[in-house]
Amino acid sequence: MSTDRQFLRDRLDRATAHLDPPFAVVDLDAFDRNAAALTAQAAGKPIRVASKSVRCSALLSRVLGRDSGAWRGVMAYTLTEAIWLVRSGITDDALVAYPTSDRGSIATIAADETLAAAITLMIDDPAQLDLVDAVRPPRQRPYLRVCVDLDASWRPFGSARAHLGVRRSPVHSATAAGQLAAVIAGRAGFRLVGLMAYEAQIAGLGDAPAGRALRATAIRLVQRQSYRDVVRRRTAAVAEVSRHARLEFVNGGGTGSVAITSADPAITEVTAGSGLFGPTLFDGYRAWRPAPSAFFALPVVRRPARRIATVLGGGWIASGPADQDRLPRPWLPARLKLLGTEGAGEVQTPLTGPDAAALRIGDRVWFRHAKAGELCEHVTELHLVHGDRVAGTVPTYRGEGRAFL
Template sequence: MENAHTEGARTEGGRRADVDGAAPVVPHRRSPSVPPAGFADLEAATAGLRPPFAVVDLGALRANAVHMVRRAGGKPIRLASKSLRCRPLIGDVLRQPGFSGVLAFTLAEALWLAEDTEDVLVGYPTADVPALRQLGSDERAAARVTLMVDSVEHLALISEAVGPSGPPLRICLDLDASLRLLGGRLHLGMRRSPVHAPEQAAELARAVVSRPRFRLVGVMAYEGQIAGVGDNRPGPGPMRTAVRLVQRISARELRERRAAAVRAVRSVASLAFVNGGGTGSLESTSAEPAVTELGAGSGIYAPALFDHYRGFRPLPAAYFALAVVRRPAPRHVTVQGGGWVASGAPGADRLPVPVWPRGLGLLPAEGAGEVQTPLVGGAADGLRLGDLVWFRHAKAGELCERVDRLHLVEGDRIVDVVPTYRGEGHAFL
């Protein structure tokens, strides 16, 4: 569904934003059409760089941030650091009105970010004993970092790691948000937490508050089957219809169960926050009275997997460029590198998408290669050795695991070069 954010949108640099050339490429199909405006600016800005390199369009990034805040309906967005993996850009987004706090992906990362950030929620449980010991002995970090748990086993592990004395530790409960039907025999959604029913949440809450060093401060429930699955993906129409139906049923069920779980937990302890949602479900999750904040981040870079939602269309903001090194046959070129495949269930939608020059696609027998990637299409005949092909990653922050810096572009110039986590010497996962 088009809206005012996408139709006729322009970046701050003034160029027409690329909103049409974003769909992931099924290996046997050509890449989607991409307007020529914009890539001329990117190529002019990066003319002196040696590929491979990665670029972030600051105009698109900031427009995406503004639009996410609008979609959040007045509730703050906790920024998912895994979707950016670049401290300077995390700081840039957090300075935008409507964003508050970080949703980290490991405790080691959270401790690092907490040096400069006052509110860091670790979005996943940890078994990192050295990091737990560090947290348990650091009063400042303990006041800034919140741990995630979904079992008494987690509580026991943390207690053993940190010992009986030291600053209190902030704890958040992870509530399973999947849809379970037929008495639990049918499971739709991610398998995350074993805590599904409100009674289970209350029982775990009592276990938390019974330990002197723990302070129960939050509840989180991430509905990945809604927020992370596009409802307008390419493929058979009946499949899209099924996805939309499941998402509607799941949203209704979770709204009631999440509210009941929050009431049950609040009967045990006061809560500072209830976190839910993701880039794909900001509107629906923000409408739940029980939810006090949203967690999201992928919409900032707008990777290819987020091209297939009816309700919103973010502006692609992150790209990487590879050089042509072979011309093996008519209508074929080969670029160096390219096997930057996204995590998740293996499939064509996890492959990087060649978006410029338009008319290029991956070969079904080879896909995106470790050292080289062959491409096919009419545009290949116009490319010479050394020319660039521009790609989008299927997911957001995973791009930053492949490069040590991001070149920030406004219009036709690079305005800054900033390190990724990798560029700062960190590979947390």
């Protein structure tokens, strides 16, 4: 077991000795180091914090309140969440990352000039404008701010059939972006203020997967070619869209691409969030690996065999492709692993490995989640550890009675 891992385990155990698991903690020392590292990578360009990767209003406020002021604005994941964040005073600049069909929330923002000035809606289809108009026509509402979502996936052969990246916006070419911008500019009641292009195949895909050298080589090749493509198309798209509107921001990137996305001259701001918590999916990156700062503890409740220790719960599976990468990882003690025949279970999780034999009933095992903010859907509060003490306890979104998706 590495000295660093043992030191971390001892520190977390001391800080939380008064707590009964299951519970979740955030190591503020690592959280703040990660925030500073992301700021350095952004090289002077502001970072918009991705709220879905944090899902805790106190920690959103913490990172937005950093002295450097490098973190500005929130990328929300639903319109309802954006409204709540603005009304709660967390931010006065919320970009909703995905289009909405929530008529109730549209009606709310359309009836409130403060919300309309603080929230930007995502658009990639004129039908989304039609839906807004059907809820409240332009003459009965303030201008609503909108952002065009440019598809940043890579099509190496120029055809949609060869699509490397996530399936997001249908707006792929600069010409298509300009055409949509022209439609928005011609519609009453809307103001086009931004362009976003999220290169998920770069920002959200680790280029150093453990034990998979051939896959790593292929990923790096795709990412190099894809980056050249997205820089070219994003630059052209900004030019086309700017013919119809004065853009306030051009957004791109994520935790895995902050440095290279910031280097694109067309970009005015980058987005990051997962890097604050450092979940396991970001262990497979060469350029930068955030320090793990978010953990959850589960108690050992059974010893079904000499080399197996069973903890209560544990089936906190991350979204995405249903594979091993989405499972939580036992982290402390270091030499533990899930059973291949059971994985992480809803009510119990058996663990094996060299350190399993030393675990006793009542001991705790520290896990890391595969994705960042999804951890907060399983707990109502986060215990904030500073050094070897709990410096405070704050509610998650769930703890505040909020479930946005």
